[in-house]
Amino acid sequence: MNDSVRQFKYVDYLWDDKTAAQLGDDQVALFLYRSNILGADLRITNYGGGNTSCKTIEKDPLTNEEVEVMWIKGSGGDIGTLTKAGIAGLYTERLRNLKDVYGGLEDEDRMVGLFNHCIYDLDSKAPSIDTPLHGLLPFKHIDHLHPDALIAVAAAKDSEKVTKEIWGDTMGWVPWQRPGFDLGLQLEKCLADNPGIRGIVLGSHGLFTWGDTSYESYMNSLEVIEMASAYIEKKIQEKGSVFGGQKIGSLPEKERAEKAAQLMPLLRGLCSSENRMIGHFNDSDVVLEFINSNDLDRLAPMGTSCPDHFLRTKIQPLVLDIDANADFTDTDTVLRQLKPAFEQYKKEYADYYNTHKRANSPAMRDASPVIIILPGVGMFSFAKNKQTTRVANEFYVNAINVMRGAEAITSYTSLPRQEAFDIEYWLLEEAKLQRMPKEKPLSRKVALVTGAGGGIGKAIADKLAEEGANVVLTDIAKDRLQEALKTYGRDTASYAVCDVTKSDSIENAFKKACLDFGGVDIVVHSAGLAISKPLEETTEKDWDILQNVLVKGQFELAQKAVAIMRKQNLGGDFISIASKNGLVSGPNNVAYGTSKAAQQHMARLLAAELGSDQIRVNTVNPDGVIVGSKIWEGDWAEGRAKAYGISVEELPAHYAKRNLLNQIIYPADIANGVFALVAVLNKSTGNIINVDGGMANAFVR
Template structure:
């Protein structure tokens, strides 16, 4: 077998790499897991689980025992490592059959998994553990491929399974994951010896093999066969999803409209908790959202538990025409607000109708997935990774609907079944185990001058405290280099010349498209010119005013437009200078511009307080080490003004402050962080980060 055998999945097995791993079956199982998780057609982030069984020496008896190694709770097979798996005595796990008390006993059984632990460094075993443990195979994959879920979610799924695979595949009806489902898989295998896998109704796929490679190949072959079957069914139809109802706008118009709408949607989705956004308008999405069947299929909701746990049971479909002028905030909100109210009420009705006596409290009723026919699909969740993954899962759901409709007819889970998964006490316990969110989680920061120096230090600090960051700078090469220092789903960059209104507008559009809007704006872009009055040119004056003052004005003006649409408040931070407060030689252009920045911040604070938009200033002084402006003529100019050499400047600046400290970019970043997270009732303020300069004391 090789990659040319498959047209619908990607064959990634590398025999050379597998040979390097050798006979370590756990390492081979992890390798298989990672390459399966690398193909979103096979399983999405956090979806599915895999396992292997090995013979190990019992540390208490020295006898050989079988141990099952399986993905732990909350893991992702695409990034699975040894620390993310659980190792359990297989026989002890099977002995739990002796104490299992039926469907009402499911939650207790999960606690008993801990009595089966072999590896004391194990991750918490997941609810799917018995599904692997009660089957006898050495290597097992439980996956959620779009094609298989389409088969599983199709009307007459059992009949379709037989049509595709004959007697080589088993089928079990929908049942919530747990110990009893493991028993059903065991029974299915006993009733159908020799099968190569099992289709789980409305859920997914189980496949297996004697070796990791055989298991991998079996999984790919089964998925390929289902995919080919669906492709032929789709080809036989005149149209997909009932045909096209409306035309998509051209791509540039879709992006423009999405960027305009994003802050409004973000604000509405954040009525209980601030959310981060994501937008996609790929062909799969557009085919679905522009179709005649959207109105019928969208309210049905998703079928696979992995899907609706991340996307909510159904999306919100906007009743906006693709050609509506969404730049008119007031008129657009008149259309959006009632739609959100209806969605929230319907979610509350779903909760009230389905809740049990011990159900957790109702969660945020706002939509996760929002569909705008003709434009695209928005998603909103607690961070960028979660909202991107939600979008990916709904695209999986679209693929499932398309396949199921082509086969026979799409069916979704009954609402009560869906509720029992969504509000399962074990699912709630998993949510409660999530790490505490960081101080700036759910916030988006735009930092100018972030290609290096103070701006990059500020961006680093905000990102380290949980914010998504948009790096703005005039130099793309510096931005690309800076971006490489961040993990995925944390930061993006936007080329931004703060002297050009259009460039600023494009940066904000990118922030809106990528993250949903902006909460924190830090104007750190700058330059410094140190000259006596008679040597200061009009060009010197203009560039200082344009970058420092006009740039701040335009950044603030456009930021406020976005923040008001969100209706979530916000922060604007001006990185000014001690020089705006203290008179010094050879500094008329720079000092005047910095003073203007400081007073503009006070004026904006006075104007924007009623909108909960806080405006503050951080005044650095003597940031020589790591600061971009000291790489040019400024350092020579200041050294000349003080009658010293450039190399003596750091010590000179440290000696002249009260604390005798050198000031670093990270110190300025800490000042910004304090203003946007800790001092949350401060506006119109100035924080001096200068080691203590009496002449610069504000009062």
């Protein structure tokens, strides 16, 4: 362990000399490397938070003169994953010349448009609001970060005095001001008034540090954060407790998960009154220490201080005043307790909007809470997709750490409500929201697919995920599920080992869906097997396993799915993957064909029963899916080949030739049928779609 690693206790030293050496003297590459390793430590800055930059000398393509260019994270980027494509390159001198045309605080929004006139690199990402904060400082490498420890200092009462106590004359301090050109001028003035400082603390906001090289800037950032963290830890030890000590105890871990799984669909439904949301649950030690404390009722309503926090979490959470030991399976009783809490939260949010809105403020956004706290159980978050809700949850953990530190130092202070509102409903923020790409057809939906470890089930899961859904893969084979999960990006999918012949296994799969994503909207029963034998060779075991997997499994999946969908009150889709064999009477197929026919009729019966709940139940009938289908890996292929008097090798051609279109049917074709039912034919229920290339004897009518 080298000395640099050894000196840090509260941050991760991630600089690797070998990696840096490979980048040579490429200052932009080194700046990107520094950004990525800073962003890898959530104690330093969270996803999308903070900003980093470097300045280099480049040749002006118009004059051939050498000019200084600033490279900086572009608008909406994330330093942890930053690449060259995500940065902006601007002429530093042009950016500084904007001081001559700046008209004061009322001119801030116009200035952002003028940043585009300073562009050097025509492939630049749109410059962010932080651009002048970096450009008006002279340093080659600059880090603007939101470390929990520094925001705790910035949000503490007497922040300027505390800054002096920790760093003496080596750090500057500027009071809270909304990011923009004027804040850049304040940083420039702070440096001029305090030459030789190593950084600046921004009141209620964050940290600026710098260096002549990327490594120097990195080390400076880590050292400053380490000093603040050590100071806070010493204060906590002196105080003896945080958040006023524990008020209530946590339920045991297993019980917390059980309660959360029961509650998530109810919360999701209430949070989705305007827009369907995806959920996330967190019962980490950090969360539990805060939500079970005596000071929760005082601190939670104060709201967060750092703009990066409340832009993602809303100004304050909803704290539920219900007994964690209550019976959450009693849906009606729980809803009677939850609804007034949600109504009150929305009323207070509307009051906040109406009290602070400006003449040109955007219309009020969804008033539902993002962060929901249940003492004794944990913290829930709900947002438009899994990444957004997970990040909101992480940001509130940062806010908890900030409150913890500020309370230990002196006491926590939050932004004035008007300041918070002006950032939340800033026209530039609204413009950024309007530029977001259009959501995919299945965005905000959660799908559970059985038999998703491969074959048709995996193809269905792939299609639903491709179209925006979160997917829960289930299968009896854990190894297949783990391999399948590797094909998805983070925040897209999870898995649960599930044997559809066992009630508790099905129940656990749905609990996983609730804990991971908040509930379920689409259930596809694709798990299956096929046994092809003449009547005299069909055993009771053959009969039972087909009935249990295909029919009883479908019944129990539907029963448990509907219970969750009714809690959410958002409707839903149930899709049965049956077969042409449920409609066509073929030889050597009595057990399989009967099971498939039962699946089809069960779907019709469920459609008739569940229409009033806006739960649609439909069937997709494949036929002859040989390539990529798991059921053809066993005895079924030999049985069908025997029934048709051909070899196994001849089966693909045989099945393709016998349909009207003379087409081979692939798993992806079945997936397209499912997608059509859940995303396009949204007023269809009780229907059967045959995906078989056209089999006249399987026509439904």
